Amino acid sequence: MSRRCELTGKGPMTGNNSSHANNKTKRRYLPNLQDVSLQSETLGRAIKLRITAAALRSVDHRGGLDAYLAKAKDGELSDNALKVKKEIAKAQAANV
Numbered sequence: 001m002s003r004r005c006e007l008t009g010k011g012p013m014t015g016n017n018s019s020h021a022n023n024k025t026k027r028r029y030l031p032n033l034q035d036v037s038l039q040s041e042t043l044g045r046a047i048k049l050r051i052t053a054a055a056l057r058s059v060d061h062r063g064g065l066d067a068y069l070a071k072a073k074d075g076e077l078s079d080n081a082l083k084v085k086k087e088i089a090k091a092q093a094a095n096v
Helices: 054-064 065-071 080-094
Strands: 013-018 024-029 033-040 045-052
Touching: 033 054, 033 065, 045 054, 045 080, 054 065, 065 080
Parallel strands: none
Antiparallel strands: 013 024, 033 045
16 A cells, blocks of 8 residues: 555655764654544535545645545546546536
């Protein structure tokens, strides 16, 4: 399982540990990933995703998963999230 957010595409970054004697060794900064189930109003069901805590706040800020995916760029989304985005767009088109 990759350590990458399914909505924002954020992954691990690299940097240095710095000791008291100022010795440097390489380290990785991992994203704060959470396994969550987000509710889609259009589809009427929950979707399981592995996203960062920051992405979860962004979803809440934009007004839910449907609104977030509508504005999200396809290049940042995972295959699973892209599939859900297309399902939501299809369901919204059928309702109109």
